[in-house]
Amino acid sequence: MLFGLIFLVPLLGMAVGTAAGALSGMLTDTGIDDGYTNRVREEVTSGTSALFVLTSGVVVDRVREALAGQDMHLLHTNLS
Template identity: 50%
Template sequence: MPQLIVLGVQDRDTADRALEIGAELDKRELLHLSDAAYAYQDGKGRPRIHQTVNTTGMGAAGGALWGTLIGLIFLNPVLGLAVGAATGAVAGKLTDIGIDDDMIRQIGSELEGGRCAVFLLADVETADRVVEAFKPLDPTVIQTNLSKENEEELVEALRS
């Protein structure tokens, strides 16, 4: 079962680096990343979310494919493509997979001083190597769904 770990980092550049580290660890099969994102506040203090999975784009592509196929059946592939892409984009926009967007926004609204919250939903295979990879970013643990004991171990490992 994937664990959710939310790390606080200094800024958006560090958050981008954290997502790159997560992707690299996933490629090396040290963890299996299901979803990742980060939250920050814009210049007006509103929480913003940077997602790694674009459900709108995926929905539009799938809708365009199905719309074209249906359009071919009814001898109007261009109309089918347009309707399918629009329908797929709307469906993709309304789809929430992985980490709950409301939780991301809520934590993002509590950030101060340009800080970011990095959200990782992953199955961790080798915890010690994953912790070592993230340690240079000097993150703080904001929230996890780990057991209390495992969360305390994570906090200590990132401090030392």
């Protein structure tokens, strides 16, 4: 956007900068493994829901024990 404001007409520059930012955002990888994304897509079907929790220092076995007896699937992954 700054490039567009400096070198192009301000309104046109903002539009070009916004479009360039949106395009670069669409092309950026999220860092989540594609296999995991596909697995979640298969598990969360019509009529079901998902809860995503981002934590640090979690022991998956303890979470699994705490959720024992519930009608749910625990999917987990580590993000870099």
